[in-house]
Amino acid sequence: MPASPNPPCRHAAALLLLAAAPLAALASCSISSGGAVGAPETKSRLAPPAKAPDADNDDDEDDDDGDALKAAYADMSRTLGTVTNVPVRGRLVRESGPPDLLASTPQKEMSQREIKRVPVEIVVLDNDGKNRLRLGVTQSDSEGYINTSFPLKAGTLEPGLHTLEVRVSGRRAGRTTARLLDTGFTGLVVRSDVDLTYLDTRFTRKRDMLSLLSQSARERSTLPAMERVFSALRAGAAGGEDRALVFISGSPRFFKRVLEARMTLDGVTHDGILLKPFDDMIMAKVMSLDFGSIVPALKEQVGYKLVHLMNGRMELPPQAGELLLGDDSESDFIVYSIYHRFIAGNLDMAGLENELVRAGLDGSQREPVKTIAQKLRSVLPPSKLVKAIYINRTGSPNSHHAVKDWVVPGLTHYHAGAWPLILDLYEEGFVSKESVAAVRKRLLSIGQAEKDLETAHEDGVKSGFLKRETIALFKAGGSAPPAVN
Template sequence: MAAEKDPNSIPNSQITDIKRIAVCGGSLGRERRSYIRGQVVDIGITDPMKADGLWDLVTGLFSGEEKNITPFLDFSLAPVRKPVLRIEVFRESGEKVFTSGKIKADEDGFFSCDILDKLPPGKHRFVVNLEGLDSFRQYSKDLAHLNNTENSILGRETIVGKGNLRILAEDYKGYIVTSDIDQTYLATDIHSSKGKFAALFETPEQKRALPGMPELYRQLRIGLENAPLAFISASPHFFRRTMLATIANHKIQIESLHLKYLEGTIKGVLDKVIGTIFNPIEFFQNGFSPAWSRTKKFFGASVQSLFDQMSYKLSILLHDRVYQPSYSKEILLGDNTESDYMIFTLYQLICSGKLEGDRLEDYLYQLNFLGRDAITRDAAKRIRKLGEENVRIHGKMNPVSLSMINITEKGPKHKEMHELVQKALPEELRGEKPAQREWFYGTEGALGMSIIFLADKHLETHQVLDVMSEMIGKENAGKIWDEAHLLQHLKTVSLPEFAEVERMKLIELWESAFPNKQ
């Protein structure tokens, strides 16, 4: 059943028809391999919303919805069962450079297309075409709707979605920035039930960015010579349209957005239960005690994985790396509220081949970090497979040039994070160092990150000052930033030793610019 819209966003109107759209999050690939993903859903619409020219098929939003859309409105969107799709890729000039074969999505409308054809480097637009249905149940549902609705647009539309695809040259040696969202980019309260619940009802205009972060992303686009930016969030997939609108509202340009498919975890648990019921002999073949132990581990890790990020984010990082040029350099941004610092460390160890094979799989399965078992055996196998594919494609190399963790009041400081990671690593890898200075650096927010970028020559001084200027007037931890508050923060922000020279220069510049604000 199609979701009903908020009556406040569509005054004096009622749902009269269904529009079928493919919600995608953009994609980043390389010349010889790229990947497109999305979900096909049905949206209840009103008569005024039938106008084709007022739909943005990249975001899946009707004109004006970008101000009123919330995750809650998308929570009950009806997935289209087993749509049959065909994807076309066009250059900016309009030249078609790729046409896929028929793609069959799953029962929840999720689809993916692995493109192995060589595509020219540059910016492209992909188009998702609906060619039919592979589900009699969905076909019957559509037929019933069409018979009851005159002049419905449901049966007439073939283009259901569009998205941006950026292709990097195979010899690209520039940077790729991958960033977390909650408590790295957005000031989302993820620690209380009230905060998590409230996030479901926030519009893009109500979502607050951490002070300076939107400007930092914009300056990185300039300083890193148009380096791609990808967002990864453990938020559920039905946050996608709201997130895309939020990012656009902050004038941030991105290449891709990854969100978590929660139903996949729930379905995996149900499949496990059904498999056990119909195959009890196989389940108990090694005795009741081992079977019960495996069951507790599986269900505990599965439930935890609904809320934890370890397995999900590590898998996404490794999956994305498959589609990156071998000599591209990654910059990772996260926060200390969950396990980003452990995830970033493991990612580097796996890519460099220092943790692989059975040893990697067993380690992940047994890993308990911050009191959580969040990696099932199946997830450990998947991560192992992705790690092996990366080594086969790129060789044993660490692609991460710089990794930074936003230090919030809800998590450990820089030193404690490193101690937690070292304690959790296999004994033979404790004390292991990457080619760069550290696995990650802990610092407070956009200011600390921008200074480290300055010290690494990714930004210039005037760009850091622009970030600082954007922070003025913004709220942080219940306080409004002003020039004096910002100067104090500049003097105390956590920084590695190599960034101290830049700190002192910025203090001098800020004090000279605001002599009466000290």
């Protein structure tokens, strides 16, 4: 039987990253995981054939025994692609039955028993649940992850939401969805951070970090009315656009189920949550005896998010616009500023390097960004595709970098909460007047007063991105006419 992951080691790894546990404790673990993936896949292709297992290392064996495959569960993520490219992402694990997402906590998910290096078949189903199209076969990697894309000929699948079934040894292991956009799509895609942009996540103190490990979806808190804002963004100005929404978070992958469940409770429909491969990164550093760089690697956000944004950009139609949402607590405002200026052509490769240095990335952290940036530049001509950058004012801003130093004139909107945000989204023509009313109603229902809303929108006026004429449309007792631009 293949060796299973060592839960105490993975638990120690999580405590290290969330509560600064001693490196010596991590080093003393009996590590059974294999190779590491420190950044998202940068090539849209099928996964390569697995290397032959090392006969002298039991941990390197493939999980091809019957018991493991019968218990295989494909814990998949929703994805966003085009009608000519279908991304597939998830993890193959041993599960005794369908997971109860509402009972899940990050601590429970730390020691998932991955099923390594086994063939996985991906099939598109029709509306009746019958086979429609066999995309092909890929393979789980040394940590059980599946991260690949299937190219298609134009016309094979129509734009829209498609159900994918994941099969192992001919049996269903799980299902997910892929939203496919037409290659000529010119509408908007929303890409957002999670913590302190959508969820009220406090992680400045060690006890707060440890508390996050044991919290279920019901115990996580949403920032006031932000669930209504994301619903408004999906609906669009016309009210039925069903815009694509993808979240990119620096949280560990073992937060996936809790975040998915929280979004379900909030009624936030999304097209993917991209999370950081903490376990993989820790194991890679431990295996190379590079203990001193573990914590910096886990905390680094600029390079990690830029790679995800650029890789995701190549999975979008070339003329799709983007709305970017983040906050001032870590580095979203830096990431979005660099990303926009690079894809718009304001930064060449040398300029990108300079900005990465200014952001504090060392040489090893800059290389993955430069690699994916070079590939992106080769397939996407410079285009001003980012239509707005929204940065939430959290009250606990980044202590090393100021938002004002990374502002993109005309694009960066530095707001305080949901109310000035939804007003400006309406002013820019991104959401409907009904959505603004829904956010206002929600804020008042959870205890905010008219004075609180006034303070928030006045901050938007002083910041220069919100007009008083827009505010006047939604005064108490008033009714709003059609959107103004």
